[in-house]
Amino acid sequence: MAISNEQVVALFKKNPVVTVAVILCLAMAGALYYRSGAITDASQQLEEKTAEGKRLSANIKNSAQLPEQLARVTAASKEANSRLVRVGQLADNLQYFYKLEAETGVKFLDLRQTTEPGRAAKTGKIPVGFTLTVQGDYPLLFDFLRRLESGSHYCRVKSANVVPFDQGAGVGGLRSDASKITLNLELLGVP
Numbered sequence: 001m002a003i004s005n006e007q008v009v010a011l012f013k014k015n016p017v018v019t020v021a022v023i024l025c026l027a028m029a030g031a032l033y034y035r036s037g038a039i040t041d042a043s044q045q046l047e048e049k050t051a052e053g054k055r056l057s058a059n060i061k062n063s064a065q066l067p068e069q070l071a072r073v074t075a076a077s078k079e080a081n082s083r084l085v086r087v088g089q090l091a092d093n094l095q096y097f098y099k100l101e102a103e104t105g106v107k108f109l110d111l112r113q114t115t116e117p118g119r120a121a122k123t124g125k126i127p128v129g130f131t132l133t134v135q136g137d138y139p140l141l142f143d144f145l146r147r148l149e150s151g152s153h154y155c156r157v158k159s160a161n162v163v164p165f166d167q168g169a170g171v172g173g174l175r176s177d178a179s180k181i182t183l184n185l186e187l188l189g190v191p
Contacts, residue, residue: 083153085128085189087115093187096153097132104144106136109180115189127156127186135165135180145181154188 012019085093090113101108114129134144141162148155165178 080154083188084125085153085187087126087128087189087191093128093130096151097130100144100147100151101134104136104140104147106134106140106144109133109135110182124190125188126191128189129158129184129186131182131184133180133182135178137178141179141181148185156186156188158184158186160184 085096093113094111097108097111110131110133112131114131115126134141136144145157145160149157161182163180163182165180
């Protein structure tokens with residue numbers, strides 16, 4: 001049995017409330033089906049926006065201490081830069097070691113800067129190499145090493161060789177328990 005258009009229109013006119021309810025149900029089912037695919041996209045966007053909001057909130061909260069942190073970092077940078085040596089200032093670099101020699105009472109047998117001026121690095125900081133041989137009593141030698149490592153310049157001892165003092169060398173003023181230390185070290189510097 002086939003239904004004609006007139007019969008359908010008559011059915012709609014006879015039951016208008018049911019007809020409108022069926023049409024609304026079909027429209028809502030279609031909208032729900034269409035929007036169900038958009039729910040996952042919307043939840044993903046919500047998560048992204050929430051994460052960005054938390055990040056911005058943390059930035060705003062942490063920006064309150066930013067001037068103090070900048071001042072501390074700037075002061076630390078100035079202090080670190082004041083402890084750097086200059087490769088080309090050979091006299092000033094050697095004067096640092098001679099000052100340590102005078103303060104500790106040891107005697108230099110050899111002192112040389114091994115890094116040539118003009119060497120550059122990407123970071124702007126380079127190790128400035130020195131080779132030195134120092135002679136003195138054990139306590140004086142280790143006092144010299146302590147002052148060197150905790151001194152006004154950043155120092156890294158690459159190698160150290162301690163040998164007993166050769167009695168036949170004829171260096172006056174040193175006791176028989178004197179020793180000799182040969183150091184290869186680096187001071188942090190700039191070209």
